[in-house]
Every structure is written in structure tokens, then in C-alpha cells.
Amino acid sequence: MLKKLVFMLLAMLLTVPMAEAAGGTFNYDLPSLSIRLRTVPLALSIMGPAMATQEQCLQYLLRRNPLPLLTVSPRQLVAYYYEEATREGIRPDVAFAQALHETGNFRYGGDVVPLQNNYCGLGTTGGGVKGAWFETAQIGVRAQIQHLVAYTATRRPVTDIVDPRYELVRRSANFAQAVSWTDLNGRWAVPGTTYGQKIMTIHQRILGGE
Helix, strand or coil, X not given: CHHHHHHXXXXXXXXXXXXXXXXXXXXXXXXXHHHHHHHCCCCCECECCCCCCHHHHHHHHHHHCCCCCCCCCHHHHHHHHHHHHHHHCECHHHHHHHHHHHHCCCCCCCCCCXXXXXXXXXXXXXXXXXXXXXXXXXXXXXXXXXXXXXXXXXXXXXXXXXXXXXXHHXXXXXXXXXXXXXXXXXXCECXXXXXXXXXXXXXXXXXXXX
């Protein structure tokens, strides 16, 4: 419990400056913060540096699924997240946690199949609709990161756009409206009332070596 509290407090210190830079307003008071820490994962900013190492991400995955269904090695996939997300200023370890949530630790089982290299359900609407297909694992990761950029920043992605839904978000009221991962609730996932919290719980477990 103490270790998890330390990680949460560290996350808060990294979250506030990034959110303020994005124009957010934060009024923390100790009693309400104490309640939040005891009840829900802290709302970490989408943009920022990694808190976990690549090895922590890899080992978390392998503890839960020693044989993930991927078109590249698990280590290579993690490396792609750190390369693509860092380039765009997105937290790579949390983006990886999002993929773990979306794919069931790369077991899949829903509409998306492993050969799609679609790690975040881009274009899936249920009822057998498989969504987007990407030529390589790296392009699939890049599309996920670019989709996060669409929800987070007014600037366009650094690389050529491969996210097939980037322009849809850009034309919507959700464009550049998300500061924290919990801001994706009802935006990335609908209704998705606890979508961001589930991602943050996975991220905390990665940090804690669970």
C-alpha cells in the first residue's frame, strides 16, 4: 500500500506541470486529494515522460501472457511504443498500458485479430466490425499514438498521418480536449465511464512490479 501511494504521489508531481502547460486549472487541497488517493487511480496527464522502463512494461506483459499474439516480439513492440510515443510527447508506458487494456494483454478475443496490428481498437464498432488494419506493428503503434495526439494537442503529429480516424477527431468537439487519461472517458470509449481509470490501474501495476 505504501509503495502504491508513493507512485501515486510521484504521478501527481509529474501531472500538474504538464496539465498547467496545456492550459488546465488545478486546485488541490489535501483533504480531497487524500480521498482521491484512497479510492481511484490518479488522473495522470497523457503527455509527458515515461515513468516505467521498457523492461517493466515487458515483464508485466509476460507475467500475464507468456505467449502474446503479436506479429513482432514482445520486446520489439514495447520498443516501438517508446520510440513512437516519445517522438510525439505522449507517455509511452501508459500508451502501452492502454494497448494491454484494449487487447486483453494481447490475447484479443473480440472483433480485432492479431494480424491487424491494431492495438487500440481503431475503427471497431462492435458486431463483427474489425476496424483498421496496419501493414506493420510499428505503424499500428504510430496510429494509436497519433489518435492520442488528436485528443490531446492542437498541433498535428510529427510524422505523416497513418491514423485513419485522426481527421474525424480533428473535426469533432473532442479535438484537443483531453489533458489526462481519464479525460478519454466518453471520448475514446463510449460510454467508457471508467476507461481511463482502468488504464491507470494497469499502469500502477506495471510500476509496482505486480
